[in-house]
Amino acid sequence: MNDTQRALSDLTERYCDAWRRHNGCGPYSEALLGIPSPCTVSQDERGVFWLPQPFSIRPGLDAVERAIDIQLQEDAQNFYSTQFAGDMQVSLDGRAITLLQTWSEDDFRRVQENLIGHLVMQRRLKQTPTVFLATTEDDMEIVSLSNLTGEVILEKPGTAQRIILAPTLALFLSLLVPIVC
Template structure:
């Protein structure tokens, strides 16, 4: 894979999702408006309660340096490339394993919250003496998440609080290529 394979795969998939959503529904995806939670993704008002949105690139000055220093850990480059590629609402997708929602940061505050959740996840893994993983998606199965094994960059299914139990891709870029946008039920 090339140096930016993960970032390119994320950008390509989020664009594909947005295009397919627009074809299916006649407009961009929609999110609830919140004046206290603005996002660079917002692309105009749908009505008084909802706005249209589209994924937007994240500025180059945003990084995981503070989290890596706090945890005394270097994240696998795929993890950084995934979360630093775009601001976006969660994106629904289908995989041979089932439906899932890819997690992204909506804005800078959400990115800060994401970092705190990742820290909590890593500390839990350490306490349980389990391999360090970083989650990036939730599945339609209760308590099952998709995560990246930090030591290798492989994508695994794991039950919250348990060791990863099923490898589904050798890399995030490979995993992203296995996805199909799921736009059928969201308006």
């Protein structure tokens, strides 16, 4: 395991532990009801209880790299192919963030398609490439990994506005605080 994989695994463990302490069970999602995943532990009429599972397919974002002829940061590769899990609600310095995760093999293919679209848009706008990692409460902002520097940034897609949140993805993940409802 490298630093990014270890930090993501540690965050996921902290997230699941926070759910158990607060709710007496693992993470729960209404949004994922009815979507097959190896993460599903059980479900009720409103949602699914889930736990992370090892990534079971060939790791990496090769399809993205081939589609737009780019080499992505190793941290981006590791972030999206360390585990299957539900998205995680976290905060950084009081800012609510939804950390994106791949839920299943089908979801991994969808994520790659969305990454291709994101990178193609940036290329058309002559912006430096980023790989999205999370959403925020502001629909106009996302958290991304700079493909040039490896920094984690807050960006407004389609604009040049970028704020550095952490110098590395591993550090960013280690700073996140789970939010449990």
